[in-house]
Amino acid sequence: MDEKHDDDRGSRWSRRELLARALALPVLPHGLASLDETRSLSSPVRSKNLVVIELAGGNDAVNTVVPHIDPEYARARPTLAIRRGLHPIDERVALHPALVRLSELHASNEAATVLGVGYPDPDRSHFRSMDIWQSGRTDVEDPRLGVFGLAADVLHGRGATLPAIGLGISKRPLGLAGRSFVAPALTNLAEHRLDLGDIGPELERARARALDTRTEPDTRDDVLDGLIKNTARQAYASARTLQQLAATRPSGGGAAAFETTCALAADVLTASMGVRIVWLRLAGFDTHAGQARVHGPLLAELDRGIGTLRDTLDRRGAWQTTRVVVFSEFGRRVAENRSRGTDHGAAGHVFLLGRGLRSGVHGDVPSLVDLDRGDLRQAFDFRRIYAELLESWLEVPPLEAGVRAQASSFLT
Amino acid sequence: MTGAGWLRRFEPTRSRPFDLAARVHVLRRAVFAHPPSWLEATQDGSPSEVAAWLVNGAAPDARERRVLARRDAILALDDAEATAAWLWSRLLTAQHPLRARMMLFWHDHFATALSKVRSCAWMVEQFDLFEQFGLGSFRDLLGHVSTGPAMLRWLDAESNRRGNANENLARELFELFTLGRGNYTEEDVREAARAFTGWRILRGRGHFDERLHDRGPKRVLGRDDLERGLDVLALVCDSEQHARFVAERLLRTFVGPDRPARAVDDLARVYRDEACRIDRTLEVLLASEVVHDSRARNTRVRSPAAFAIWILRTLGLEVAPIPLHRAVAHMGQELLEPPDVSGWAGEEAWLSSATWLARARFASDLGRAAAPLFPAPRLERCVRGHGPERELDALIALLFPEGTTTHERTNLLAHAVEEARRSRDVRLAGTFASLLLLPRSHRF
Numbered sequence: 001m002d003e004k005h006d007d008d009r010g011s012r013w014s015r016r017e018l019l020a021r022a023l024a025l026p027v028l029p030h031g032l033a034s035l036d037e038t039r040s041l042s043s044p045v046r047s048k049n050l051v052v053i054e055l056a057g058g059n060d061a062v063n064t065v066v067p068h069i070d071p072e073y074a075r076a077r078p079t080l081a082i083r084r085g086l087h088p089i090d091e092r093v094a095l096h097p098a099l100v101r102l103s104e105l106h107a108s109n110e111a112a113t114v115l116g117v118g119y120p121d122p123d124r125s126h127f128r129s130m131d132i133w134q135s136g137r138t139d140v141e142d143p144r145l146g147v148f149g150l151a152a153d154v155l156h157g158r159g160a161t162l163p164a165i166g167l168g169i170s171k172r173p174l175g176l177a178g179r180s181f182v183a184p185a186l187t188n189l190a191e192h193r194l195d196l197g198d199i200g201p202e203l204e205r206a207r208a209r210a211l212d213t214r215t216e217p218d219t220r221d222d223v224l225d226g227l228i229k230n231t232a233r234q235a236y237a238s239a240r241t242l243q244q245l246a247a248t249r250p251s252g253g254g255a256a257a258f259e260t261t262c263a264l265a266a267d268v269l270t271a272s273m274g275v276r277i278v279w280l281r282l283a284g285f286d287t288h289a290g291q292a293r294v295h296g297p298l299l300a301e302l303d304r305g306i307g308t309l310r311d312t313l314d315r316r317g318a319w320q321t322t323r324v325v326v327f328s329e330f331g332r333r334v335a336e337n338r339s340r341g342t343d344h345g346a347a348g349h350v351f352l353l354g355r356g357l358r359s360g361v362h363g364d365v366p367s368l369v370d371l372d373r374g375d376l377r378q379a380f381d382f383r384r385i386y387a388e389l390l391e392s393w394l395e396v397p398p399l400e401a402g403v404r405a406q407a408s409s410f411l412t
Numbered sequence: 413m414t415g416a417g418w419l420r421r422f423e424p425t426r427s428r429p430f431d432l433a434a435r436v437h438v439l440r441r442a443v444f445a446h447p448p449s450w451l452e453a454t455q456d457g458s459p460s461e462v463a464a465w466l467v468n469g470a471a472p473d474a475r476e477r478r479v480l481a482r483r484d485a486i487l488a489l490d491d492a493e494a495t496a497a498w499l500w501s502r503l504l505t506a507q508h509p510l511r512a513r514m515m516l517f518w519h520d521h522f523a524t525a526l527s528k529v530r531s532c533a534w535m536v537e538q539f540d541l542f543e544q545f546g547l548g549s550f551r552d553l554l555g556h557v558s559t560g561p562a563m564l565r566w567l568d569a570e571s572n573r574r575g576n577a578n579e580n581l582a583r584e585l586f587e588l589f590t591l592g593r594g595n596y597t598e599e600d601v602r603e604a605a606r607a608f609t610g611w612r613i614l615r616g617r618g619h620f621d622e623r624l625h626d627r628g629p630k631r632v633l634g635r636d637d638l639e640r641g642l643d644v645l646a647l648v649c650d651s652e653q654h655a656r657f658v659a660e661r662l663l664r665t666f667v668g669p670d671r672p673a674r675a676v677d678d679l680a681r682v683y684r685d686e687a688c689r690i691d692r693t694l695e696v697l698l699a700s701e702v703v704h705d706s707r708a709r710n711t712r713v714r715s716p717a718a719f720a721i722w723i724l725r726t727l728g729l730e731v732a733p734i735p736l737h738r739a740v741a742h743m744g745q746e747l748l749e750p751p752d753v754s755g756w757a758g759e760e761a762w763l764s765s766a767t768w769l770a771r772a773r774f775a776s777d778l779g780r781a782a783a784p785l786f787p788a789p790r791l792e793r794c795v796r797g798h799g800p801e802r803e804l805d806a807l808i809a810l811l812f813p814e815g816t817t818t819h820e821r822t823n824l825l826a827h828a829v830e831e832a833r834r835s836r837d838v839r840l841a842g843t844f845a846s847l848l849l850l851p852r853s854h855r856f
């Protein structure tokens with residue numbers, strides 16, 4: 001599928017024509033009527049799930065997976081080098097002291113660290129690099145389709161009613177943007193409700209009418225009309241589904257926000273709602289100044305979240321059918337700046353979690369001397385990881401999800 | 413001044429009249445709302461006269477002056493919600509609606525978040541800059557915003573010192589504020605960061621400290637004789653790419669995501685000829701062929717702010733600003749908290765199931781006379797109908813002066829009549845909310 005945009009020359013008014021083709025209207029979800037059925041409640045075989053954790057802002061790879069035996073490390077990081085409390089995960093590198101659970105998962109062969117992950121000709125803009133990581137495309141200037149959104153379309157086409165969802169975020173990430181399935185994104189269950197009071201029954205009927213597909217399109221741009229209606233339909237449908245989940249879920253205690261979201265993710269994945277892909281985000285990694293003060297607590301938050309997710313899923317027998325992938329849009333500059341922070345970099349590391357994957361540390365430790373304008377060089381294209389997750393795990397052809405990458409098999 | 417090409421003045425003809433629907437479109441694009449009084453004020457104007465009316469605005473009336481007078485009391489609180497709510501009051505009472513609209517535009521363009529700046533006063537000061545210079549010269553606006561305490565804190569400029577450059581401010585200046593990605597090199601970013609060394613915050617103001625400045629020429633964008641940050645800004649504002657960048661932003665805002673590519677060059681030329689004056693550029697744009705082309709209508713997704721302002725100002729509803737601020741935040745646009753320095757993603761990104769449900773709740777809360785969130789907005793005051801059909805038609809006439817489809821009206825009427833036996837308040841609230849949940853209420 002070519003998502004490339006028209007080059008918009010001359011007097012063409014064209015962008016949404018593209019979108020129209022991309023969306024291939026009409027977009028009524030398959031099996032909308034069966035949303036209320038708890039499909040796989042009694043099914044003995046659980047389908048495989050994927051949790052994507054986005055570390056937004058550019059996580060400092062060097063201080064996350066620390067090349068502590070390299071003398072260059074201390075030289076590049078006179079104030080930020082971490083010397084104590086590290087968790088070695090092989091003979092070359094060690095995890096940040098805050099990553100306790102992650103190091104335990106390495107010890108129990110439930111975690112893999114892939115070193116030096118990136119893409120050719122790295123872009124140091126947050127927005128551009130995030131677009132690339134989420135669309136899997138370096139050749140589209142303003143990508144509108146995400147790798148896992150396209151995968152959700154495929155799963156949706158196979159009958160999953162709610163294949164993907166973003167949790168702890170109010171807007172759907174690009175990574176979950178597909179052609180037909182509009183993935184919900186919500187900050188918490190309480191927000192995802194309709195409380196219409198005494199006008200509720202009227203609105204129910206009115207909005208059913210408003211969304212009636214027989215509405216005459218009165219403007220030429222009925223693509224946008226379709227998108228709005230589709231969003232509304234899926235909002236009402238997912239509100240109903242999630243209300244059922246909320247009814248069975250005790251309201252949480254005072255845990256930290258990301259950890260709470262991870263617990264919610266575990267609930268959603270085990271609630272027989274047909275959710276296969278969950279997108280989570282932890283933000284704040286843009287540590288230009290005073291990095292030591294914020295980076296440790298952020299990684300601790302990540303670590304607690306991962307621990308909660310893993311333990312909850314494990315208790316419910318769903319950990320062996322779950323993969324977690326943790327990425328950031330780029331790593332940070334090897335040399336610290338004089339604000340005791342680090343500037344935007346290039347390659348970073350990716351964590352993969354789950355039972356039965358090829359655990360351990362994959363790839364060479366990126367050199368701290370042979371750099372790409374001061375940044376780690378990429379040795380491993382992130383799309384290889386995506387291709388593997390899509391093909392072998394979610395069983396979605398990577399090409400349909402817009403990922404062209406050579407096959408690799410380090411996961412299974 | 414008039415433009416050429418797509419920016420030439422729109423001359424109405426019999427087949428393309430400057431009718432009510434056309435004026436409603438321009439008002440929605442420019443200032444989101446179209447209360448009867450504004451439609452009346454513009455009803456005899458030509459496209460150029462309407463554009464001038466928008467750009468000139470009016471002086472604050474008693475109500476707006478009362479809002480502005482609360483400034484010190486609000487700043488004394490140093491409270492995020494109180495500050496955002498007060499800014500909402502300013503936006504909703506502004507007698508210069510285009511100036512207020514541009515405050516939101518610049519808040520998105522120079523997206524700065526209170527959560528990092530941690531000073532309500534500095535954020536308000538930045539909004540004041542948007543108000544003061546937002547319809548003036550972009551050079552002035554850029555210079556003041558870039559060296560204001562909010563931006564210096566937001567983009568870590570304070571830790572950008574000699575021999576110790578922090579690139580954050582310099583990078584975003586090029587990428588998001590003036591040129592766009594791909595129009596500068598990494599080397600330009602590093603050198604510009606050097607040029608900006610020395611700026612810090614002193615007693616709540618942006619202050620240039622010569623001693624912290626990295627002296628000596630910097631090589632930026634092909635020039636090698638630049639000394640200070642402000643020299644870099646001046647150079648950038650002179651460039652053709654900058655004019656194209658601003659033109660692109662303005663077209664995306666006032667024409668929409670679908671637009672003829674040539675219009676960018678046409679508008680960039682106007683902007684350069686007008687020496688980066690935003691007001692004069694907008695006066696040409698709002699009266700131009702490209703804004704009035706029928707293909708520009710209804711192509712944009714209403715942002716939460718645009719949705720709220722459209723309803724409240726068009727109907728003249730008064731609501732408590734703090735619940736309003738929270739409701740718009742739930743819809744995905746928390747004032748003073750843009751998601752990051754690139755601002756809100758906009759357009760289709762506004763549409764998710766969570767934000768849709770927030771829109772539905774906002775519509776029903778506004779409609780319900782006894783809503784806990786909003787003190788009775790007295791819908792009946794602006795409708796004054798008798799019976800379900802006249803209520804519906806009165807609301808349609810206010811919200812959609814350009815008309816709805818027969819299908820839409822028939823459906824809404826059927827259910828309004830069905831509910832006629834219920835109390836008037838409940839029925840009116842239901843009709844109101846159903847209108848606001850029509851797909852057409854979410855695009856403009």
